[in-house]
Amino acid sequence: MMFTVTRDTGGPTFEEYAGVIWPSLYRSAYLLAGNHPDAEDVAQQTLVKVYRSWSQVMRSDSPEAYVRRMLTNTFLSARRAKKWRLELLTETPPEYDSAATPHAPEDRMVIWPHVKALPPRQRAVIVLRYYEDLNEQEIADALGCSRGNVKSTAHRALKALRAALGEERDGGMELR
Numbered sequence: 001m002m003f004t005v006t007r008d009t010g011g012p013t014f015e016e017y018a019g020v021i022w023p024s025l026y027r028s029a030y031l032l033a034g035n036h037p038d039a040e041d042v043a044q045q046t047l048v049k050v051y052r053s054w055s056q057v058m059r060s061d062s063p064e065a066y067v068r069r070m071l072t073n074t075f076l077s078a079r080r081a082k083k084w085r086l087e088l089l090t091e092t093p094p095e096y097d098s099a100a101t102p103h104a105p106e107d108r109m110v111i112w113p114h115v116k117a118l119p120p121r122q123r124a125v126i127v128l129r130y131y132e133d134l135n136e137q138e139i140a141d142a143l144g145c146s147r148g149n150v151k152s153t154a155h156r157a158l159k160a161l162r163a164a165l166g167e168e169r170d171g172g173m174e175l176r
Contacts, residue, residue, distance in 0.1 A: 011058045014051055022047075025071060031127040032075045034116040042078060046071045065141060072124055072142045079120035114164040122157035125150055 012020075025046060030039035049070050050057055060066040115126055121143070128139045136147045143150065 014054050017063075018047055018050070021067065025067070028068070028071055028127075028132060029075065031131045032072070032124060034112070034123075038078075042071065042075050045078075046074045049074065065138070069142045069144065072128070073144070076120055076124060076143075111161065111165070114161050117164070118157055118160060122153055122160070125153045126157050126161075129154060 022043070026039060026043045029043040029046070030036065033039045033042055046067065050067055057063050057066050115123055118126065124143060125139060128134045128142060129136075134142070136150045139150045140147045
């Protein structure tokens with residue numbers, strides 16, 4: 001989500017910014033949510049929040065990081081337990097060859113159903129680290145927590161993924 005803000009010209013309008021940021025915002029939302037309907041909802045809710053606090057976003061040192069944190073918080077808030085929900089959206093995962101061992105980047109999709117099964121906070125850490133390629137400090141900033149919390153959450157998530165993939169026994173794919 002790269003967007004240059006020029007302070008001397010007053011910066012972009014919200015409409016300009018939203019048009020440029022939408023593809024990467026939606027991509028991140030899809031990686032977090034795991035399906036198209038929820039991704040669209042999270043991305044749109046994030047844009048509504050960006051619009052409401054537009055002046056704060058543009059005044060921040062890094063509008064990109066500010067919006068990323070808004071997106072992550074919107075996703076996590078939507079996943080908190082609620083007494084009732086108006087709708088339940090599901091999407092059937094594609095069939096995968098169980099003999100395939102994920103090593104190449106295109107094989108990451110074999111892992112995806114297991115990533116989707118992680119608790120929301122663990123999924124957020126995995127997505128931000130391995131799909132969005134953020135470092136621990138950037139993830140901590142996005143989630144509003146410490147680097148230590150990111151490390152321990154990542155450790156638990158990777159342990160769960162290894163167990164789900166049976167990797168602890170065979171020593172197959174290495175999850176850093």
